[in-house]
Amino acid sequence: YQSSPSAGRHFLQIPGPTNVPDRVLRAMDNPTMDHRGPDFGRFGGQLLEKVKQVFKTSGPVVIYPASGTGAWEAALVNTLSPGDRVLMCETGWFAHLWQEMAERLDLRPELLRTDWRRGADVPAIEAALRADRDHGIKAVCVVHNETSTGATSRIDEVRRAIDAAGHPALLLVDTISSLGSIDYRHDEWGVDVTIAGSQKGLMLPPGLSFNAVSAKALRAAETAKLTRSFWDWRPMIASNATGYFPYTPATNLLYGLDAALDMLAEEGLENVFARHDRFAEAARRAVRHWGGAGAGIEIQCDDPRHFSSVLTAVRLPEGHSANALRGIILEKFNMSLGNGLGRLNDRVFRIGHLGDFGPLSLVGALGGVEMGLAAAGIPHQAGGVQAAMAYLNGNA
Ligand code: PLP
Numbered sequence: 001y002q003s004s005p006s007a008g009r010h011f012l013q014i015p016g017p018t019n020v021p022d023r024v025l026r027a028m029d030n031p032t033m034d035h036r037g038p039d040f041g042r043f044g045g046q047l048l049e050k051v052k053q054v055f056k057t058s059g060p061v062v063i064y065p066a067s068g069t070g071a072w073e074a075a076l077v078n079t080l081s082p083g084d085r086v087l088m089c090e091t092g093w094f095a096h097l098w099q100e101m102a103e104r105l106d107l108r109p110e111l112l113r114t115d116w117r118r119g120a121d122v123p124a125i126e127a128a129l130r131a132d133r134d135h136g137i138k139a140v141c142v143v144h145n146e147t148s149t150g151a152t153s154r155i156d157e158v159r160r161a162i163d164a165a166g167h168p169a170l171l172l173v174d175t176i177s178s179l180g181s182i183d184y185r186h187d188e189w190g191v192d193v194t195i196a197g198s199q200k201g202l203m204l205p206p207g208l209s210f211n212a213v214s215a216k217a218l219r220a221a222e223t224a225k226l227t228r229s230f231w232d233w234r235p236m237i238a239s240n241a242t243g244y245f246p247y248t249p250a251t252n253l254l255y256g257l258d259a260a261l262d263m264l265a266e267e268g269l270e271n272v273f274a275r276h277d278r279f280a281e282a283a284r285r286a287v288r289h290w291g292g293a294g295a296g297i298e299i300q301c302d303d304p305r306h307f308s309s310v311l312t313a314v315r316l317p318e319g320h321s322a323n324a325l326r327g328i329i330l331e332k333f334n335m336s337l338g339n340g341l342g343r344l345n346d347r348v349f350r351i352g353h354l355g356d357f358g359p360l361s362l363v364g365a366l367g368g369v370e371m372g373l374a375a376a377g378i379p380h381q382a383g384g385v386q387a388a389m390a391y392l393n394g395n396a
Pocket residue numbers: 016067068069070094143145146147148174175176177197206
């Protein structure tokens with residue numbers, strides 16, 4: 001039997017872009033309006049207020065028609081000057097890409113390395129800041145949820161470490177794969193710039209990205225010397241004050257954002273987080289089961305305090321190809337899984353369990369993986385899906 005690749009709905013189980021709910025699709029399917037007309041001013045003004053809730057901030061949130069990478073750049077060029085030292089935590093591939101960008105922008109990143117199996121090393125951050133007596137480090141940059149490894153850093157602890165060291169560095173946090181899925185508090189945790197993207201927990205297509213900006217970051221923007229034009233917060237915030245944008249906004253994506261924020265608010269952010277935590281635990285139970293009895297399959301994240309609620313990166317035993325497995329699963333079962341990035345290429349595959357995602361999405365995704373493991377001849381203990389279902393049913 002050869003299943004038709006077009007039968008049934010494609011399972012998009014990469015850790016972003018995620019599945020876009022019909023309600024969001026329908027919202028985007030409205031005529032594009034005059035972005036300088038009165039209707040837009042009303043709509044934009046309400047949306048720019050509404051979006052603050054998901055960041056848990058009362059300050060401005062700048063929205064760019066760009067992917068998350070653009071919002072990374074915006075955070076750096078608005079707050080920093082050429083030659084500035086920035087402390088960056090190399091938690092995985094995305095932290096690495098952000099560091100490369102900092103270098104290209106003429107900043108001087110100082111790297112705190114990890115083995116890519118955990119979140120940011122908080123004691124190392126504190127030690128580096130304490131050692132920096134003349135306060136040459138201008139920013140600490142952390143990826144909240146490292147999408148390449150499935151490890152979530154403790155931003156509350158990073159904040160406490162910066163405070164304990166009595167250091168004035170800005171705190172810049174990438175929440176591209178965590179916002180709207182994992183508990184996050186821009187104001188309470190004293191984050192200066194929160195960077196986010198539309199295509200993951202916000203359940204939108206790719207194309208929007210965000211900077212939530214603290215008062216301290218706004219002050220830094222007044223003296224920062226890196227060249228900026230498109231990314232400059234100042235004309236954005238000035239236009240946003242009346243609900244408009246300084247250039248043509250991605251109007252239909254903004255319609256979608258409005259609907260997605262309503263959906264998150266209706267479910268309740270705390271319920272959304274609990275849903276993600278629950279499915280993540282079920283997914284990990286499946287993976288541990290597959291890897292039991294010496295089969296050697298492992299969860300890439302090694303520290304339970306850093307387990308990610310939005311994705312699980314699964315490490316295959318030496319000698320087995322994660323890319324071949326993904327290829328088989330796509331061909332036979334019509335499901336896309338995330339690939340291993342950078343040094344994890346072919347070593348891991350990633351199961352996204354975020355966004356518009358329910359219990360049967362999880363059971364279906366895990367079922368596809370378990371069948372794929374068998375089809376690819378990868379040693380595993382059968383019954384991982386059963387372990388996940390037992391947990392979801394409360395019988396674990
Ligand atoms: N940071 C993280 C944590 C990500 O997961 C991604 C993309 O997956 C990026 C940055 C880059 O964002 P984009 O691909 O939207 O430019």
